[in-house]
Amino acid sequence: MYESLQLQLKNLPESGWQWRGEVPQALLENGELGEIAPLEHLAGAADWQVTIARHDELFLLRGRWHVAARRECRRCTRSFVETMVGECERTFRLTPAESDEDEAELLPLPGHLDLLDVLREDFWVNWQGGALCRPDCKGLCAKCGTDLNEGSCSCNRQEGDNPFAKLLQLKFEDK
Numbered sequence: 001m002y003e004s005l006q007l008q009l010k011n012l013p014e015s016g017w018q019w020r021g022e023v024p025q026a027l028l029e030n031g032e033l034g035e036i037a038p039l040e041h042l043a044g045a046a047d048w049q050v051t052i053a054r055h056d057e058l059f060l061l062r063g064r065w066h067v068a069a070r071r072e073c074r075r076c077t078r079s080f081v082e083t084m085v086g087e088c089e090r091t092f093r094l095t096p097a098e099s100d101e102d103e104a105e106l107l108p109l110p111g112h113l114d115l116l117d118v119l120r121e122d123f124w125v126n127w128q129g130g131a132l133c134r135p136d137c138k139g140l141c142a143k144c145g146t147d148l149n150e151g152s153c154s155c156n157r158q159e160g161d162n163p164f165a166k167l168l169q170l171k172f173e174d175k
């Protein structure tokens with residue numbers, strides 16, 4: 001499977017190339033493959049649709065993916081599965097550009113491209129810390145720890161008299 005995600009752009013047909021399929025979780029999480037940091041806490045394979053078009057010297061890659069990941073809510077600490085989606089667009093060239101304004105990424109001949117890394121990189125670019133199990137999650141009581149989504153407690157949580165009120169409003173990054 002990993003081999004099928006290795007392309008030599010030089011050998012790509014003029015008509016371009018496309019692929020749609022599942023990239024297994026085990027591959028995405030395998031730290032021994034590729035150069036981009038492996039993904040973590042996935043809940044399944046990634047579904048990926050990718051096309052590469054050739055325009056003379058340039059190779060335009062467009063990809064669209066979705067994958068389920070296990071997250072922890074930053075307010076109530078509950079675990080949940082979130083479907084993450086992303087789209088990427090990248091341009092490559094195999095020989096150095098003649099103009100400084102050319103922003104294509106240079107992949108020296110024969111233009112080796114690791115699509116596993118392309119997908120991982122795009123995942124991390126789209127990664128957002130501070131997940132919420134639902135937009136209106138009420139979180140935990142700062143005094144007694146009761147999950148306020150499931151019931152109320154008898155603590156007095158008037159704003160202002162809780163020294164942790166400010167802390168609770170901070171947004172924590174997951175990583």
Ligand SMILES: [Zn+2]
Binds near residue numbers: 073074132133137
């Ligand atoms: Zn929550």
Ligand SMILES: [Zn+2]
Binds near residue numbers: 141143145153155
């Ligand atoms: Zn309480």
